[in-house]
Amino acid sequence: MSEPLFTAAEQKRFDDEIAVLLSHYPNDRKSASMLPALRVLQTIKGWLPPEGMKLVAERLETTVAHCYEVATFYVMFHTEKPGKYVIDVCTNLSCALRGAEGMLKYMEQKLNTHAGTRGEKYFLRETECLASCGTAPCLQINEDHHENLTKQKLDALLEKLS
Ligand code: FES
Numbered sequence: 001m002s003e004p005l006f007t008a009a010e011q012k013r014f015d016d017e018i019a020v021l022l023s024h025y026p027n028d029r030k031s032a033s034m035l036p037a038l039r040v041l042q043t044i045k046g047w048l049p050p051e052g053m054k055l056v057a058e059r060l061e062t063t064v065a066h067c068y069e070v071a072t073f074y075v076m077f078h079t080e081k082p083g084k085y086v087i088d089v090c091t092n093l094s095c096a097l098r099g100a101e102g103m104l105k106y107m108e109q110k111l112n113t114h115a116g117t118r119g120e121k122y123f124l125r126e127t128e129c130l131a132s133c134g135t136a137p138c139l140q141i142n143e144d145h146h147e148n149l150t151k152q153k154l155d156a157l158l159e160k161l162s
Helices: 008-022 027-045 050-059 064-071 093-097 100-111 151-159
Strands: 085-090 122-127 139-141 144-146
Touching (some): 008 050, 027 064, 085 100, 093 100, 100 151
């Protein structure tokens, strides 16, 4: 028998948060709450497991296919289990001009991975502009933003990832 998707506490949190969310939308437009509903699931589970997608589809009275259509449009949503740490390194123009590509290579070496490769611990990837061009280069680790990076700052950040 497969493990249940949620613990009792997670199930309650999911039910409560989805109920609050749906209270803000008309009954015949539940699927309009798709983005925040997916966010609820991902915040609880760390990604969007298939059983969770089914549950979101049921609650929003839509299809699982529609959930995937939305989720796969945004890189912030994970329809496959990511590593413990998702590290998004901006390599757009401002960051590139301030050494982002060298920084990415340095991280690949330090973490023994390649950008775009999903590992159990790290999922390092290049990303588009993180809207922090004035403080380039920058990255996000599990959505925590870090800017004005140097090798020393990177070393200190990576050291904290256990
Ligand atoms: S180019 Fe990197 S934050 Fe804008």
